[in-house]
Amino acid sequence: MVNLPEESLIVVESLFKSFEDGEILKNINLNIKEGDLVSLIGPSGCGKSTFLRCLNCLELLDSGYIRIGKVELNRHPGQKPDEKMIATAHEMRSEVGMVFQSYNLFPHKTVLQNVMLAPVVVKKMNPDKAREIAMTQLEKVGLKEFAGKYPGTLSGGQSQRAAIARALAMNPMVMLYDEPTSALDPQLVGEVLQVMKALDAEGMTQIIVTHEMQFARDASDYIVFIDAGEIVEYDDGDILFTNPKKDRTREFLRHFNGMGMAVNC
Amino acid sequence: MKKIKKIILSVPLIILALVLCLAAAAPSSAAATMREGVLRWGGDSEGGFPYMFPNPANSDELIGFEVDIVNEIADYLGLEPEYVNNAWDNLIPGLSRGLYDIAINGLEVTPEHEEAVNFSIPYYKTFLQLAVRRDDDKGISEIDDCHGKEVGTLKESYAEMILEELGDVNIHTYIVEANTYEDLQNGRLDAALFDSPIAIYSAGFNPSIKFVGRPVGEITYAIALPKENRELLSDINRAIVSLRDSGKLREIYDRWNLWSPMMAELFNDYSPRAIEMTRYDEWAEAHRPQLSMTGRLKRYAGFLPAFGRAAVVTILVSVTAMAIAILLGLVLAITRVFAPRWLAAAATGFVEFMRGTPVLIQLFFIFYGLPNIGIMLSPFWAGAVGLGLNYAAYEAEIYRSGLFAIPRTQWEAALALGMTRWQAMREVMLPQAIKVVIPPITNDFISLLKDSSLVSIITMTDLTKAYGQLAAAYYDYFGPGIMVALIYLLIGLPFVKFSRFAENRLAEQDAGGKRGSDYNFYRSSTRWL
Numbered sequence: 001m002v003n004l005p006e007e008s009l010i011v012v013e014s015l016f017k018s019f020e021d022g023e024i025l026k027n028i029n030l031n032i033k034e035g036d037l038v039s040l041i042g043p044s045g046c047g048k049s050t051f052l053r054c055l056n057c058l059e060l061l062d063s064g065y066i067r068i069g070k071v072e073l074n075r076h077p078g079q080k081p082d083e084k085m086i087a088t089a090h091e092m093r094s095e096v097g098m099v100f101q102s103y104n105l106f107p108h109k110t111v112l113q114n115v116m117l118a119p120v121v122v123k124k125m126n127p128d129k130a131r132e133i134a135m136t137q138l139e140k141v142g143l144k145e146f147a148g149k150y151p152g153t154l155s156g157g158q159s160q161r162a163a164i165a166r167a168l169a170m171n172p173m174v175m176l177y178d179e180p181t182s183a184l185d186p187q188l189v190g191e192v193l194q195v196m197k198a199l200d201a202e203g204m205t206q207i208i209v210t211h212e213m214q215f216a217r218d219a220s221d222y223i224v225f226i227d228a229g230e231i232v233e234y235d236d237g238d239i240l241f242t243n244p245k246k247d248r249t250r251e252f253l254r255h256f257n258g259m260g261m262a263v264n265c
Numbered sequence: 266m267k268k269i270k271k272i273i274l275s276v277p278l279i280i281l282a283l284v285l286c287l288a289a290a291a292p293s294s295a296a297a298t299m300r301e302g303v304l305r306w307g308g309d310s311e312g313g314f315p316y317m318f319p320n321p322a323n324s325d326e327l328i329g330f331e332v333d334i335v336n337e338i339a340d341y342l343g344l345e346p347e348y349v350n351n352a353w354d355n356l357i358p359g360l361s362r363g364l365y366d367i368a369i370n371g372l373e374v375t376p377e378h379e380e381a382v383n384f385s386i387p388y389y390k391t392f393l394q395l396a397v398r399r400d401d402d403k404g405i406s407e408i409d410d411c412h413g414k415e416v417g418t419l420k421e422s423y424a425e426m427i428l429e430e431l432g433d434v435n436i437h438t439y440i441v442e443a444n445t446y447e448d449l450q451n452g453r454l455d456a457a458l459f460d461s462p463i464a465i466y467s468a469g470f471n472p473s474i475k476f477v478g479r480p481v482g483e484i485t486y487a488i489a490l491p492k493e494n495r496e497l498l499s500d501i502n503r504a505i506v507s508l509r510d511s512g513k514l515r516e517i518y519d520r521w522n523l524w525s526p527m528m529a530e531l532f533n534d535y536s537p538r539a540i541e542m543t544r545y546d547e548w549a550e551a552h553r554p555q556l557s558m559t560g561r562l563k564r565y566a567g568f569l570p571a572f573g574r575a576a577v578v579t580i581l582v583s584v585t586a587m588a589i590a591i592l593l594g595l596v597l598a599i600t601r602v603f604a605p606r607w608l609a610a611a612a613t614g615f616v617e618f619m620r621g622t623p624v625l626i627q628l629f630f631i632f633y634g635l636p637n638i639g640i641m642l643s644p645f646w647a648g649a650v651g652l653g654l655n656y657a658a659y660e661a662e663i664y665r666s667g668l669f670a671i672p673r674t675q676w677e678a679a680l681a682l683g684m685t686r687w688q689a690m691r692e693v694m695l696p697q698a699i700k701v702v703i704p705p706i707t708n709d710f711i712s713l714l715k716d717s718s719l720v721s722i723i724t725m726t727d728l729t730k731a732y733g734q735l736a737a738a739y740y741d742y743f744g745p746g747i748m749v750a751l752i753y754l755l756i757g758l759p760f761v762k763f764s765r766f767a768e769n770r771l772a773e774q775d776a777g778g779k780r781g782s783d784y785n786f787y788r789s790s791t792r793w794l
């Protein structure tokens with residue numbers, strides 16, 4: 001096993017992933033420290049979502065190495081997934097919280113039941129305990145009064161905050177967000193970003209795929225720019241936005257120029 | 266006998282061939298399993314008058330001259346007779362299956378029959394009887410006068426064959442005897458040709474119809490037994506001879522007005538009638554006058570207990586079959602989606618096979634075919650399992666489409682929370698899928714309720730069978746038909762209502778919004794991981 005800096009919570013090495021129509025992720029290497037908030041940006045179709053899905057094994061990587069906390073997944077090129085690898089993938093999923101663009105709340109359960117479900121089913125937690133934890137999380141995202149409501153009755157911003165509470169209830173080591181605000185009306189974006197900022201203040205490690213450049217720049221410890229399945233640049237927000245080293249980054253950021261981004265070209 | 270007809274003629278023949286093949290291959294288990302002291306005898310309660318038919322005065326009681334004969338034989342042999350009902354077309358396969366020790370119901374001694382079973386010595390011999398209108402203006406007095414005339418008879422019967430041989434006759438075939446004589450009466454036909462007992466009991470008491478001509482052809486009836494049981498055969502023969510010689514059989518034929526010169530010759534008994542034809546008179550009395558409306562309604566009310574019992578059979582077999590279908594369907598659907606590929610392929614094969622073959626064949630196979638490999642199900646379980654297996658295939662497809670109606674993002678959200686595939690299935694996918702599948706499954710139940718009428722062919726008295734029996738006994742397919750249709754509707758109604766209710770509920774939930782990708786979870790790569 002490769003020897004890596006002790007302080008990294010997340011380590012990704014030589015990660016490759018292809019689908020039938022081609023190689024989507026080409027040799028991704030990334031280290032993330034505990035407590036960091038990292039934004040992933042890049043053009044549509046460059047593989048941001050695929051990368052996140054590899055991190056919680058919704059897609060199994062083709063080859064490479066992922067470590068999250070103490071859970072390690074290593075796959076050699078051409079290696080067949082075996083029982084052990086699948087068990088590890090499963091373990092990794094329970095260390096990682098995931099928030100989807102489309103919330104994906106369970107429509108047949110109330111908000112409270114959505115949040116309680118995984119602790120009870122996966123961790124076999126006593127329902128009373130799970131309810132207590134769920135209420136704490138709902139309070140944190142400001143949805144305490146909505147506990148008894150069904151997801152169909154919530155606004156987009158409320159739905160997304162409920163989804164965050166649901167992921168948090170599993171006490172994950174890392175939170176992954178795939179464009180959490182893209183489906184929201186502009187006036188609702190703020191309430192979700194607020195939650196993420198609060199979590200950052202608590203020391204939660206978070207990886208966010210986003211098109212909210214202003215937020216990425218203000219809140220992130222690091223911004224990762226991905227293009228065509230490769231990490232092009234990886235830097236502090238202000239530096240990346242004001243003084244990108246690579247032409248491809250500059251090109252991408254130019255699109256956001258009109259939106260008030262100060263890009264130094 | 267009168268009907269080599271029936272809707273499903275070819276099926277029993279296929280099954281019969283199959284049974285014979287299997288019987289040849291495997292050591293047969295069909296030796297008469299005579300229960301100590303009991304003579305199990307098979308017949309068809311719809312076999313028709315005067316052979317055997319429900320008593321018009323009390324539809325629970327089976328009467329007919331053949332019933333009397335069996336009772337005499339059993340009495341002579343010191344056995345307790347026990348009646349087993351079976352469709353006429355299946356009487357002989359039923360013998361091979363060991364459903365009963367003997368079969369009697371106008372079974373003719375023909376070479377084809379003799380290949381499958383043994384026959385006793387004949388107990389009755391008869392002929393075809395020509396009938397015309399009393400005020401006949403067509404000059405028909407013999408069968409040969411039928412050239413160029415309109416003649417009616419039963420579909421696919423011996424009489425039809427005779428008429429065809431005659432040539433140059435406009436033959437009209439019927440399913441129901443009564444309709445033939447009605448058409449003769451109203452002038453649509455010029456003559457009707459039927460087995461003499463049927464003619465006597467259909468028109469013998471009708472003042473506007475008369476019988477003409479010499480006897481046509483020859484029909485011989487005997488009791489059928491399984492080939493293996495030679496011992497019982499000689500017992501039965503002994504009984505027939507003795508009952509003939511003691512005049513017991515003659516008494517039966519006199520009571521039923523079925524004695525004829527042909528019988529006198531067969532039994533070598535030329536003595537005059539000694540007793541009254543009481544049974545025939547009862548029949549004629551019941552059928553001669555047209556019933557008044559209230560009389561009719563009273564009679565229909567009398568059908569209710571029989572229909573009630575039959576409805577219970579229909580409901581029980583349908584509910585049991587549906588329970589099997591719902592559970593097995595779920596197993597099949599989950600197997601198709603999750604099991605190793607070879608097992609999934611096997612489930613797919615099962616589904617396609619069950620959907621691709623007629624349920625009628627499946628029922629016949631289970632009831633008559635499986636005993637050859639030692640699987641002997643009661644009629645109830647054969648019916649419930651047969652229908653259950655068939656519908657399971659359809660339910661599996663409904664579940665599968667229900668599962669695919671749930672967006673794949675739901676599946677991924679559950680997995681992302683650390684659930685195993687089974688937990689995700691149980692907690693997230695199935696509860697949502699079940700809501701989607703309730704309306705179509707309820708609809709399927711309604712159609713299963715109707716398909717359950719097929720169990721009447723494997724000796725069960727369900728609603729359809731009860732209708733056939735009552736209608737045949739009273740010559741009345743109209744009133745009982747409306748009654749039975751209403752009963753089916755009544756049974757189905759709660760399920761129709763429930764289906765509506767479930768559909769509305771679902772629509773409400775949808776308005777609440779299931780959001781997510783168009784892709785269903787079937788497309789997710791985690792399906793196999």
Ligand SMILES: Nc1ncnc2c1ncn2[C@@H]1O[C@H](COP(=O)(O)OP(=O)(O)OP(=O)(O)O)[C@@H](O)[C@H]1O
Nearest residue numbers: 019020021024042043044045046047048049050051
């Ligand atoms: N399950 C899959 N099967 C086949 N191809 C896929 C699959 N998932 C993603 N892809 C392809 O991989 C490429 C990268 O997709 P991905 O969703 O990771 O992009 P993205 O960077 O998240 O884009 P966007 O900003 O539009 O969300 C796309 O071309 C997509 O069509």
Ligand SMILES: [Mg+2]
Nearest residue numbers: 048049050178
């Ligand atoms: Mg994406």
